[in-house]
Amino acid sequence: MFTIQQLETWAKAVRLSLCVVFRNNLKSRNVLLLFLGATAFFVVVLRQWHSPSSNAKTAVQRVKRQFSNDLAAFNSLIRERFLPFAEKSNSPDSLKTAFLACRQAYKKLEPFAAYYFPATTRLVNGPALPEVEAEDGAVFEPGGLQVIEELVYPAFDPARRSDLVREIKKLQRELLRYTDFWQDTELTNAHVFDALRLQIFRIITLGISGFDTPNCQTAIPEAAVSLSTLRTYLSFYGSSKTEGFAALDRLFQQSENYLTTQSDFNAFDRAYFISAFANPLSSQLLAYQQQIRIQPFNEVRALRTDAKTLFDRNAFNPDFYTPNTSLRSNPIKVLLGKKLFSDPILSAGDNPAGGKRSCASCHQPDRAFTDGLSKNATLNGRNFIRRNTPTLLNVSLQSAQFYDLRSETLENQSSDVIHNKDEMHGSLERAALLLQKNKRYLEAFKKAFPNFSNRIEPIHIQNALAAYERSLISLNSRFDRFMRNEGDSTGKPVLTTEEIAGFNLFMGKAKCGTCHFLPLFNGTVPPVFTQTESEVIGVPIKPNRKQIDPDLGRYSLFALAQLKYAFKTPTVRNIAKTAPYMHNGAFQTLEEVIDFYNEGGGKGLGIQLDQQTLPAEKLNLSPREKTALIAFMKALSDSDSPVPFSSANR
Template identity: 35%
Template sequence: MKVNKLKMLLVTALWITCLCIFSSLKTADQRIGLNHTIGIFKEGTAGFGQSLFELQAAVSVLNSQDTRTIANARAALTKSRLAYKRIEFFMDYFFESSGLIYNRPAKVEVDEPYMEYQEPSGFQVIEALLFDEDPAGHRKALLEQAELLISSAADLNSLLYSFNGKDEEILESVRLELVKVITLGITGYDAPELKTGISEAYQSIDIIKKVLTPYLSSAENTDGKLSLSLSSTLAYLKVHTNFDQFDRMEFLTIYALPLQEKLGNFIRERGLEANYKSILNYKASHIFSPDALPASAFNDVSAADLGKGKHADEMKVTLGKRLFAEKILSGNLKRSCISCHNPAKYFSDGLKTSLAFNEESFVKRNAPTLLYAGFQYAQFWDGRVKTLAGQIKDVIANPSEMNGEHKVIVASLKKNAGYQIAFQQSFPAAADPLNMNNLAEALAAYLSTLSPRNSAFDRYMAGDRSAMNKQQLNGFNLFMGKGQCGSCHFAPLFNGLIPPLYKRTEFEVLGTPANADFDRLVPDQDAGRFGFFPISYYQGAFKTPTVRNTAKTAPYMHNGAFEDLEKVVEFYNQGGGAGLRLEVPGQTLSAQPLNLSKKEVQEIVAFMESLTDNLNTVSTTLPQVH
């Protein structure tokens, strides 16, 4: 007995010792990348600072009569951009506001709801000036930008004062940098004229590999696979450098997406997975996985509604389906949501602008599809409402749309025993479940399910390499590259949801005309978001919609001005309204032509056709409530 007790004590002691050693190793392991990464950042800031002095020198000697000076200035800008990519992962993650000085879009971006904004600055402003008709004429402005960058870069290392980063954060920062490469870098999002996106992607992946070095050297399981994936991705980027000819589909499916999956698995196996910044579901294999963007991240759900269980959620969706066809929601008991968002027409109505409540006039704007409507932070073309539930209440009460009175609607529904039961089952915690807020939430729950992700494109990304034809594949490469479509219609939903954090929906000023005759364009009088937020930068600004299922939802644009996709692509090809000689002082779309051939326009259209979902898998049959 004593011997057994002694053995048990020894085993327990050994177990505790091992546990302490393991805990100690784990604690040390969780710090192995911090100092290493700080060293990489300091090295990167030194190279970046030097490149800025070279940029300043290059723009200071710009001469309109000497094209070599313009070429040299553009080359110096390229060098600075490449240098910045080696610290971008760190700046964007830990010092986002400081990083905006260097590489923010060349347009005014408003910080809502505070309505604060900053004038554009940095590389993208410099790029726009260097690719203007007379770069030398902008020498003063270019020098001001260069001096701003130099003075800011001189203080970069001071950001490290009292810096306390964690290995989980470092790994998330490189994870997000990879997402940025996949969704923004290869599209030319922040260097559309230089077209250095592929070379910049190389720098980003190379620095990711360097940051991961200490983690890889201490790992056992997946380090070999991850190291090999990093090396093969870099080798591909090093060889294939031409922006317009770059095969993005090959790069994504063979290199970048497998790399994203391996990196995710590696981080998870190390026990260092954390999500402090993005709404992305890190359990998803890659950014094009159907579960990469969780619908729950966009839902406006109160704390009281959380944890009620799957049954209540399913009942809520079922109730929402029924309400979608319910004419009691309208003031004349003739209209329902289906009136403008018909499932048979891919949840649109096929009209330029929808028929108004009086059935004689038309509303101001086109009715977009409701497919994927739940995956954004702004509803309506002008983004005046943030949530689906808010939009639903607005539409129901709008005199031009459904003209319904909320109190009357609720009273009418309460007379129906079936609805009373359905609301009670859907909102079991509520004392009086049948109210307007819950009605809107039920409808929103149904609309949030309208994201089938089963198009030919989705099947191709899931591994079915027969799902897309050559024309569609060419179109994808153009869409994400030369056509610059993917720099506003962001992957994976191809809407205005901005990567890599996916926490903001973008608005753009395109200069969309009121008609489709490019030889005799008529300016559109719709003020867009300016009507909701009356600041000049929002004049004519509209939300960027998804192009998924766009082949089934003609006509196009906020006013239904264009009847076919070829016309839409050609509008962008010509540089939007400003490129077509309309006066659009605040246009955020580049007015420079894309120089797409007719064949390339057709290929882009073919790609958009590959984004058409099979709605047979979407529950559009609306159940009766008795």
């Protein structure tokens, strides 16, 4: 087989030698032209055959085969090594070694297992907590590697051998599901690169935080295995002769090499790893994908498919969470919503003169859209509202609203608040009638809603308010600038050494990042950001009190034991501006918050709380570490106003 270079060299030589023939033998021109045309056509075809996009067609088959081989190896490891040890061995070290080998075997599967089979993957490597489907009243027991980890660490108890064997056999059954599902999965090159980039984001947000390795703390070597796996898959799409491939492959190797030198989970410099390796990897992988003509998906997601990194200014799209496409934002709708947000007409009820309270009465822009109170007063001033006022900054980047997650959309959220007798005691129907009589408002609604029928309906009000809230994307802190490698105008470091140490604690020893997920620092689970979680942490009525706050949280909506005292995980962004803290506003300072978590939450304080999802073990943070942690959280304060709505944000 000729190479493309050999054929081009030969064709060039033929063209030069035939110039003489053309001059001396005119009759042969037609034949020679036909010959040269055929040669040129063959060159074009061969070039296409050698093109990256053409090679990529066969790469999918290699991806499919690689996953199948890794899955077979995982099954073999369990069958021939881990399960026999579990059934007979009395050596804790042998069990741990076999278990860690299984974890690394899973990491080779994770890019596509988590991408294509999330439900099964939860039973392979999900949290060791029951899964609750509240609306169906269903509770499913956990299973998989994290459940097994609790049986192997910190030390294996032979009395629980039968439990360990049972869990391993459950794991085997789930791996059989992978085998069946994978056979029926149709891969495309776009899906492959999508899965690879999401795995990099998964490493950043979940992997290196220890989210799935809470006891064995092998997150760092597992991240190295993940990157090695991604490098293997990438090798199917290029070679040293492919433009851009060598540099990307070298970066993967350097990243993996760096991780293999890191043996201490608590001392690992996550800030350096993300900024120096992970962010460049995700960015260059996207660039290489586009270079070989494999375009990212053109679909609306929470995290944009063309985001170079998790920390891009416009990485997130709030319209992903809108109920339907007709309710997506536009600039005029945002401005209308902003005006309505500060208008007490929404709390007017039956009072034609107008109401007493607007949305901005409690969600004050100069306080990061909070009010600085533990709990605000009820509308009549005789009591207090049930819960603390949460910030509205980045409120649109979550799949459910309120501390008890009772509303799936911002449209429903505003309706709930407006009609609540303690908060606004208004009526959307009544407000619509009053707004209809206002010519300026009527014109604004006409401009904001293209299919407006000249009649203001409650949904128009709800959607305008929601559009304004969706515009409050604020990811502009010094931490974000650090991750974007944006320098300081004064020449000073964007983050101090103490703040960087605080971030590493947040994502490591202090375990904050296993619930307040990077980069939003709320409970919306990366890297797909489709589910917002709640936790039971045991908030007391006051700091250091051994009495839990009586608010039942999600249990008030769904009487399931696992949801008793469960509340949404809120954002930590702008936390320096949003005191007091917790759903009941019990903690006045960040120092009190850190002390609470350092003790192991309510259970650590001595509150009887069997369903607590927060680990009850003490964190053993030193005074210096607590100070660094607080310094970092203060660095999450936004340095400018929220990103305004633009077509790039849609």
